[in-house]
Amino acid sequence: xxxxxxxxxxxxxxxxxxxxxxxxxxxxxxxxxxxxxxxxxxxxxxxxxxxxxxxxxxxxxxxxxxxxxxxxxxxxxxxxxxxxxxxxxxxxxxxxxxxxxxxxxxxxxxxxxxxxxxxxxxxxxxxxxxxxxxxxxxxxxxxxxxxxxxxxxxxxxxxxxxxxxxxxxxxxxxxxxxxxxxxxxxxxxxxxxx
Numbered sequence: 001x002x003x004x005x006x007x008x009x010x011x012x013x014x015x016x017x018x019x020x021x022x023x024x025x026x027x028x029x030x031x032x033x034x035x036x037x038x039x040x041x042x043x044x045x046x047x048x049x050x051x052x053x054x055x056x057x058x059x060x061x062x063x064x065x066x067x068x069x070x071x072x073x074x075x076x077x078x079x080x081x082x083x084x085x086x087x088x089x090x091x092x093x094x095x096x097x098x099x100x101x102x103x104x105x106x107x108x109x110x111x112x113x114x115x116x117x118x119x120x121x122x123x124x125x126x127x128x129x130x131x132x133x134x135x136x137x138x139x140x141x142x143x144x145x146x147x148x149x150x151x152x153x154x155x156x157x158x159x160x161x162x163x164x165x166x167x168x169x170x171x172x173x174x175x176x177x178x179x180x181x182x183x184x185x186x187x188x189x190x191x192x193x194x
């Protein structure tokens with residue numbers, strides 16, 4: 001049995017599984033969506049520094065009535081360390097210690113993205129380009145380049161296509177990589193000359 005506590009709301013849980021396996025730390029708190037940490041028998045919390053991760057980080061903002069646990073598990077299967085995000089200040093913290101490779105917003109309104117995008121757009125362009133941003137909403141057409149461009153993000157997916165998320169993400173990342181790789185190579189070559 002594993003005892004865990006949510007960093008966000010403080011609620012405690014008993015989870016089945018091997019205490020040596022910490023994959024459950026990628027799952028969000030079922031109460032508030034916060035991060036879980038293990039608790040020892042003496043009541044002290046322990047875990048690796050939450051910001052030091054071995055896998056690429058995916059931050060997920062979820063404001064939709066559907067089940068997010070299966071979506072989070074799918075991202076874990078894709079090789080991401082997954083953490084929920086509910087406040088822009090938390091994004092600022094992650095950017096200081098371990099910038100995300102992927103930022104996913106599952107919400108209807110584009111205005112919910114705006115405070116996060118202001119933070120991302122304040123980064124130097126070389127840092128901003130390393131973060132792939134996806135917006136899942138029923139108000140857009142999947143792979144709509146116009147809306148993605150206007151929002152300043154990399155990929156838009158219609159809610160109806162969420163079951164195809166892994167394939168659409170790979171497709172979007174391939175397009176993104178094909179577009180930015182030559183640009184980054186030129187940028188790197190110029191920085192060496194200067």
